[in-house]
Amino acid sequence: MTSLPRVAPRVAKLTVLSLGVALLATACGGSPAPSSSGSSSAAAAGIACPAPSATGGGTSAAGEAGTVPASATTTPTPLKIGSLLPTTGSLAFLGPPEIAGVNLGIKEVNDAGGVLGKPVEVIHRDSGDTKTDIATQSTTALLGQGVSAIVGAASSGVSKTVINQITGAGVVQFSPANTSPDFTAWDDKGLYWRTAPSDVLQGKVLGNYMATCGAQTVGMIVLNDAYGTGLAKNVQSAFEAAGGKVVAQELFNEGDSQFSSQVDKVLAAKPDAIALITFDQAKSIVPLMTGKGVKPTQIFMVDGNMSDYSKDFQAGTLKGAQGTIPGTFAKEDFKKKLLAIDPALKDYSYSGESYDAVNLIALAAEAAKSTKGTDIAAQLKAVSEGGDKCNTFPTCVTLLRNGKDIDYDGQSGPVTFSDAGDPTEAYIGIYEFQDDNTYKPVKEEFGKL
Numbered sequence: 041m042t043s044l045p046r047v048a049p050r051v052a053k054l055t056v057l058s059l060g061v062a063l064l065a066t067a068c069g070g071s072p073a074p075s076s077s078g079s080s081s082a083a084a085a086g087i088a089c090p091a092p093s094a095t096g097g098g099t100s101a102a103g104e105a106g107t108v109p110a111s112a113t114t115t116p117t118p119l120k121i122g123s124l125l126p127t128t129g130s131l132a133f134l135g136p137p138e139i140a141g142v143n144l145g146i147k148e149v150n151d152a153g154g155v156l157g158k159p160v161e162v163i164h165r166d167s168g169d170t171k172t173d174i175a176t177q178s179t180t181a182l183l184g185q186g187v188s189a190i191v192g193a194a195s196s197g198v199s200k201t202v203i204n205q206i207t208g209a210g211v212v213q214f215s216p217a218n219t220s221p222d223f224t225a226w227d228d229k230g231l232y233w234r235t236a237p238s239d240v241l242q243g244k245v246l247g248n249y250m251a252t253c254g255a256q257t258v259g260m261i262v263l264n265d266a267y268g269t270g271l272a273k274n275v276q277s278a279f280e281a282a283g284g285k286v287v288a289q290e291l292f293n294e295g296d297s298q299f300s301s302q303v304d305k306v307l308a309a310k311p312d313a314i315a316l317i318t319f320d321q322a323k324s325i326v327p328l329m330t331g332k333g334v335k336p337t338q339i340f341m342v343d344g345n346m347s348d349y350s351k352d353f354q355a356g357t358l359k360g361a362q363g364t365i366p367g368t369f370a371k372e373d374f375k376k377k378l379l380a381i382d383p384a385l386k387d388y389s390y391s392g393e394s395y396d397a398v399n400l401i402a403l404a405a406e407a408a409k410s411t412k413g414t415d416i417a418a419q420l421k422a423v424s425e426g427g428d429k430c431n432t433f434p435t436c437v438t439l440l441r442n443g444k445d446i447d448y449d450g451q452s453g454p455v456t457f458s459d460a461g462d463p464t465e466a467y468i469g470i471y472e473f474q475d476d477n478t479y480k481p482v483k484e485e486f487g488k489l
Contacts, residue, residue, distance in 0.1 A: 087313050087337050089253035089362070108434050109441045111406065114157035119411040121146070121401060122163045122182035124192030124202070125394075129169030130294065130319035133347045134194050134389055138216055139164060140382040141391035141451075142191055145398025145433070147381070152434040155402050156409065167193040169319075170265065171295045175202050183209050188413045189401045191394060195319075196220035197265040197294070207231040211413040212420075214401060216393035216452075219343070219366065220266040221274075224460045231417050235393035235400075235452050236366050237466035239267070241487045242342065243274020245468040246364045249485075250275075250313050250340055251282035253362075259288040259311035261302050261318065261325060263344070268317045271342060275315055287311050292321070303328045312338065319344045323352050336361040336473065348386040349477035358473035362482065365389050368453045368467045369481045386478075392451030399433050400424065400448060400455065406440050421457045423448050453486075464489050 123142050126135040142162065150159045165182055168174025175193060179202045182190055189212035193199045196218045206213040207228045215223075215232075219239040226232060250258055258279055262272045269291075276286045288309035290302035303325060306314060314334065316322050322345035330336065336356075341363030349358055370378075370388035378391055385391075404419035405411050423436070427445030430436040436446050449455055453467045465488045471479040 087253045108152045111157045113409045115411050117411050118158035119155040119405050120161045120187045122187035122190040124167045124190050126194050127166045131194050137388050137391035138394040140378045141394030143381050145395045149402045149433045155405050167198050170197045188411050191397045196267040212417050214397045216397050217390045220270045233461040235396045237463050239271040239274050244278040245485050247275045247278025251284050255313035257285050257287045257311045258313045259306035260315045262291050263318050264291040264293050272317050299325045315340045317342050353477050356475050358477045359475045361473045365469050396450035396452050403436050424455050424457045
């Protein structure tokens with residue numbers, strides 16, 4: 041299926057059209073919701089959420105193809121993919137699942153014979169965070185090694201520092217985790233894509249969810265960058281549309297290490313719930329709040345800080361706290377495959393999105409019969425819609441090589457791209473922390489953008 045390259049600059053067309061809910065069976069904890077006559081003090085009250093009512097959704101896994109037909113086209117230039125994912129910095133905890141997702145995708149593509157008759161090569165580089173210039177150095181190194189596509193960065197702030205460098209070189213940038221709405225209208229020459237949905241959706245889900253949990257007032261502690269302020273804006277809009285009020289919002293900058301002022305100002309407003317829109321700064325902020333009487337059931341977190349805190353906090357510190365991560369819950373068979381790649385994995389955030397990015401790049405190269413970045417970009421939308429459904433590289437590439445159009449749906453859920461390179465529909469997972477300060481799935485919410 042042929043798709044013309046997108047025209048830059050692109051115009052944002054993000055309007056949330058609908059939200060459907062697919063729920064997994066666990067109930068939210070906490071004490072009864074505040075009465076309609078007034079809000080309760082953060083130091084004294086918990087938040088109670090409605091119990092899920094149905095069993096969860098997501099896409100089902102398709103069977104592997106039997107024999108993959110050989111490509112009729114052999115490329116003289118093997119497909120080379122770089123990764124720009126965090127192994128240091130404030131999002132380093134996201135690096136392992138994302139890198140495992142990339143490596144699993146590469147393995148399965150190569151096990152099926154590679155792309156256009158040649159094995160796919162992968163080169164990994166650290167993205168660091170916005171406190172350093174690591175991303176620029178890594179990008180320069182990857183471009184110098186002739187990559188056609190780069191999977192990354194994870195941080196929206198980091199991507200903003202390298203997007204022009206990557207797309208200006210005619211290379212695809214494909215982020216598995218960027219959620220800032222700013223990228224929708226970026227002048228990227230049609231070369232920037234992502235499998236993570238814009239925070240228009242995550243913000244809507246979290247804002248609405250805090251309201252359904254009984255919160256009438258919310259305080260927010262927010263990282264002052266593209267990710268933090270963009271997500272906070274959408275959380276506030278959704279929460280206020282649901283009848284709530286944001287009574288305090290305190291910002292901090294990347295690199296800050298003291299958060300007492302922000303915590304004190306938010307608690308002074310006595311919110312029912314507190315949204316932490318941060319990266320790993322939550323390790324410092326959470327103890328400050330719980331030390332002042334905030335109950336974990338009042339704490340709501342986001343993908344930037346949903347992590348395994350079992351080695352950071354005493355047991356029970358976060359029990360009942362909840363948070364959102366874009367994407368479907370990782371399926372057990374997919375987890376097993378990831379653990380075979382990296383046995384040390386503790387969580388699976390954005391692993392599916394990273395895996396899907398590799399598959400989509402490889403399939404677009406097959407469809408284009410080229411490993412050139414601009415040719416790959418011209419086919420990414422086409423392989424995501426309008427053809428025979430498939431969700432593994434072997435099954436999809438078999439269809440392509442038999443002359444069929446394909447519609448790839450992956451481990452992150454349904455993947456259908458807009459002209460702006462954004463997914464037009466996605467799941468947002470809601471999770472709850474357990475006594476050991478690790479989290480488990482509660483429910484999924486499905487939305488279209």
